[in-house]
Amino acid sequence: MSTLRRLLNDLVEADPDAPIALDRVEDGFRAVSRAQLHARARAVQARLAAAGVGPGDCVAVWLPNWSDALSWQFGAAARGAHVIGLNTRYNVEEVGHVLNRARPRVVAVAAGFHGLDLIGVLGEAVRTAQVPAPFVVPVSGPGKSEPDAGAFDLGGGAAVVAPLAQPAERDGTGLAEGDGAVLAERDGQESADRDGSDLAVAFTTSGSTGLPKLAAHREDAVVAHARADAAALGLGEGDVAACVLPLSGVFGFCAALAAVAGGAACLLEPVFDPAATVAAMAEQRATHLVGGDDMAGRLLDAWRERPVELPALRWLGLADFLGRSAEVAAWAAEFGASTTGVYGSSEVFALALLWPESTPVPRRWSGGGLPVSPQIRVRTADPHDDRPVADGEQGELQFAGPTVVDAYLGGGDAGARTADGWFRTGDLAVRSEDGGIEYVCRMGDVLRLSGFLVAPAEIEHRLAAHEAVSTAKVVGARTGNGVRAVAFVVLTEPAAATPAELREWCSATLAKFKVPARVHIIDEMPTTSGTNGAKIRAAQLREWAENYQEDADG
Structure with a gap:
């Protein structure tokens, strides 16, 4: 069975004290062992069970890159539920869209993170989206005391994740935090291992054609892909993967799960x-x-x-x-x-x-x-x-x-x-x-120039090869005679090159129809920050190109 619970159990059985994550705290980093993460996942599982979460339900996780985000993924999967990650930069509209689409029964919210009022945003999103208030679980993060759950109740209830009882008190229902014992064979309490066919995680798409869709994947696919990535990346015991991209996004998530599957540790950067x-x-x-x-x-x-x-x-x-x-x-x-x-x-x-x-x-x-x-x-x-x-x-x-x-x-x-x-x-x-x-x-984004399909990257790579060019982006601008290539360039230093020099540079190796009709030198590229990194806003550049064309025609 390819399940996240089996994956984590196997890691604990192999070496319960090996680090699986490194959490940033005020005085540096704190290692989280496999056994500790397992205990936290079991505690999350118990909290979700108490909230009535079961197979097919959605759990929203609005946490930065803390090991808690991993424990919530493992804990939710053990209940047969799926996680939708929320970026801590999301606004009311974006959160409301996710609430409408995913209908999470429980939302884990970072408490007091980076001065952000996430619970305030969540409350406004619930009101504007006109969806039932979810059960809220505030999470304080590494090295912080538990918050007051009552302050996070939006009408659907709220509670913190309570630690599991010590081994002698719980009759072998799982590892306690800090317990170095090897996990016993599956105890059968609460949610037994599932067959991997449940949805386990969903990611927001780029939203380039409107509000993003929420793409969900089965648990067995998540585990199999994590193992394949670990092998392809050469991740193994003793390795450390720097996890900088948010775990709520597909690139950050897959990189972290590959590290876990390979037996490496995740170096988590919340900011x-x-x-x-x-x-x-x-x-x-x-x-x-x-x-x-x-x-x-x-x-x-x-x-x-x-x-x-x-x-x-x-x-x-x-x-x-x-x-x-x-x-x-x-x-x-x-x-x-x-x-x-x-x-x-x-x-x-x-x-x-x-x-x-x-x-x-x-x-x-x-x-x-x-x-x-x-x-x-x-x-x-x-x-x-x-x-x-x-x-x-x-x-x-x-x-x-x-x-x-x-x-x-x-x-x-x-x-x-x-x-x-x-x-x-x-x-x-x-x-x-x-x-x-x-x-x-x-x-x-492909350009049709003089009847030929041309990838903007071909022109961009030629421009970027110039020693004076830091960044280049090419878009198409409509004219009376069709589409013309227009380049926007950021220089390594002011006045390091002129538009005419850069067009001449392009004409030395590119076909005449690929040479940009115009080159505009700008101070910086317009970008948008997404879950997987910053991207140049090509639509904004196309608008600029059209406006510049109108100015030139006038």
Whole structure:
């Protein structure tokens, strides 16, 4: 049986005192052992049982990167319930949308975290969304005393998670916090091991076409994918994965579960402070890091201001959002670490594709890769009729297999699958003869220039190769003669290059129709911060490009 409870039990049986998480506290980090996390998960399970949560119910977890978030995932799964993670940055509208779609019976809320009034936001979301008030469980976080549950009651009840009784008092119903004994064979109390067919976790999609959907996955798929990722990333006993991205998002979640499945420890950062994170990675000897190139780029910038040795670092998995992957990879190589591009989404799991270390650069740094499991099937197809295209040709990336979304909480998109059952990602990609997938761009971002389909990344990479360019983004602007490529560029320093020089730089290697019609130099890119990292707001740039065109025509 592939269940989260069995996974955690097996880890405890192997070594109950091994660290599974490192929580940031005021004086540094506090290790949480496997036995301690197991005890907390059992306590969460008991609290959920008392609240009437059972198979098929939803539990919302509104916590930062604390080990409590892991215990809630394991505890909810043991009841047959599924977790929907909420980002601590969510506003009233976003929380209300999740409440409407997921209808959680219980919400775990961080109490007093970072000065945020999360319970106030939750209360307003309940009122505006006009949904029944959930049972609220306030969580104080590592090293803090339990909060007053009464202050968190929105009308549906509230209580804290009570510690389990000591072993002598509970007749063997599980490990107590700090108990180093090996877990006895499944005790059969409360929820016995399930068969893995229940939904276990749901992630919000990017919401690029409106309010996000909530993509839910079965428990057995979660466990199998975590084990496959652990093997692909080389995560094992004694390793430490720096978990910087929120566990509520698919990239942060999959990276953390891979570390757990491999027997490694999760270095949990509840607030992203680049300088503090670099120092923590050095002190705690982090071996792995997963994130976007925006996040890793900020770590690099902090390291340049205060360099430290990162002798244990050996693997980085990057999603290329801002075009900094090659720069970050060169930095990581100074410590002997290998960097690979990755691919994933809320619907197919993060780290579904990644490049093996043997892949030559720069291909290894590009988005995409090989499936981490033979059960993950990928193809590229004509987006109009879903017929597979030949290797080497561009097509829509489609997935089949156990990692594909099993349900959308509150309803889903009927057009998400093809007639023969493949999931449409909406991404343009190229499949190579070796089975590797090279991500090109979102289908909606592709440009038709002079009758040819052109990926903006091709032009962006050429611009980024100029020594004066820090970041480049290319969008399409409509004109009377069709679509023209317009580039927006952030320079390494003011006046380091002119638009004319950058257009000439592009014309040296690109076909004439690919050379940007205009290049605009801006101070910084407009970005949006999501659960999986910051992304450039292409829609905003397209609006700017259209307005600049109107100004030029006027």
